[in-house]
Amino acid sequence: MSQEYSFHQPVMLAEVLSFLPKKKKITYLDMTLGRAGHASAILEKLSIGSTFYGVDRDCEALSYSKKRLEVYEKNISLNYLHSTFSDAIPKLKKQGVNGVDFLLMDIGVSSPQFDDPKRGFSYRFDAPLDMRMNQQDSLTAKEIINTYSKEELIRVFRDLGECKDYYHVVEKILTVRQEKEISTTFELVDLIKENVSYQTLKKEGHPAKQFFLGLRYEVNGEIAQLKKGLQEAISFLNSKGRLVIITFNSEEDKIVKDLFKSVTSSAHKDKYKTKDVEDYTLLTKKPLLPTQQEIEENHRAKPSILRALERN
Template sequence: MKFKHTSVLLHETINELKPKNDGLYVDATFGGGGHAKYLLSKLDRGTLIGFDQDQYAIDSAKLNFANLLASKTGPQLKLVHDNFSHLNVNLVKLGYQDGIDGIYYDLGVSSPQFDQAERGFSYRFDARLDMRMDQRQSLDAYQLVNETSQKDLANILYKYGNEKFSRQIAHKIIESRQKKPIETTFELVEIIKEAIPAYVRRSGGHPAKKTFQALRVAVNHELEVLNESLKEAIDLLKPGGRISVITFQSDEDRIVKSIFKKYSEVEVPRGMPMIPDTLKARMRLVNRKPIVASDEELKNNNRSHSAKLRVAEKL
């Protein structure tokens, strides 16, 4: 079982964590394990806890990292099949309640999730509408498309996909599902094409791209769980510990930037002679501007074009 996925900003993400030989680290989005492999090469006897809500990613990791998982010496790897919004409860279960030295996130959908037609993530393959990263959850894209009101559908497409024809697409979806349920990705693609003016379809990218992105984000509650997880991660960091986050969408980056800013700044009431400890900043921004891919990486990995890396350190 191969999980083929080229890691973006590989060295920058891990090197900015300043890994310690015996540190405790968390990979919040294990995926194909590219970042994990590089981090583990930096540890002599430290531990990495890898989280992924996708069973396929966990099963692949068990095969690809079998020797390391079975080893009793050297760096240790432990895998957790869960969403990264449940960091603390899982770390406690594993016996780690004294904080972590670093954590990193590589957000977005992994290449295998797009490439596996049956997962229903891609408008390039015909499959049942699904888009669940965690196959254990009940809500999928089929339910969202066939059971959500026109107003809420339009809001989802606009909010999570920045789709300017969100109302027209939502109207066409409602119109179509009144005749029969919308079951497959290709059925939805045709509906989207009908809703978008012809002159728009002739230019730009695939007409279904923004709608599919919006539905995926909504199905997996991506922005909500990111917001929760980042706050929990900051609480878990030891003083001097660092957090690295790679985003691929403006909404994701806005959340990361906002939380990092909130935790790294202090609003001091006017006239206060000294700043009490309770008002001191909890984080320090390691990079004011996001780190982006080098020219060489941009040539070799198309996915890196929209990637932004932000790093912060616990004080």
């Protein structure tokens, strides 16, 4: 494992901690363990006899975090699962875990994933086009770029990446790949820069940003993961159990907002008013955003959006 790219500054940590349940002997599930930035701060607050489950689809993240959290193993039962978060809860149920008191989802990519050039997530480094969060998965960004049909590439860039200038980029990919494989991030970045409009080139932010986001979403199935994982997470809360979720753009946040609304609105209550109705309370009427000070200290926190919910 590369220790060089191991640092991840947890975002909105104080806000996350403020949602911990009052009782401190709890079962805590971290669905996006990453480098255990949040998890180590949370475990620090829990009482002896608590139980922790850490999930990540990235093997490097899991092995790093297992080591980092060893210091808590005397007092807390530590358990790990290499899994996507959409599969994690069914797997935990099979192990006899029936619910949790605190569940954290801090979705997206961690700093070590972005900053390690060999992972191919960043348009800032020249690297093989990869972008897999789980290095054991088979679909890579390179395969998408070199084998997807025109319609599929349009879906990836226009629908997932919300790129305005997708058309000429897709046309160019189709032409170039007839001659030779497109294999590196910089080949793709150059191709994008040469085929987007002057306005896109002049806009704030890197012209390849949304293209890379669309590709990353496709490689890792991130939108489907979010929808299924969040649904599972909500129904896995014990009574008074709390779910905190941090997303990084308005598209992701809308999925959270709509799902939270659907389980807390009066329409939902009326429709399902039965004895064993599932009932939840929003803990954040409006989403929480990072403070100016946090953004100054960690620019990656800037787009983060936090919402929280409690099961009644």
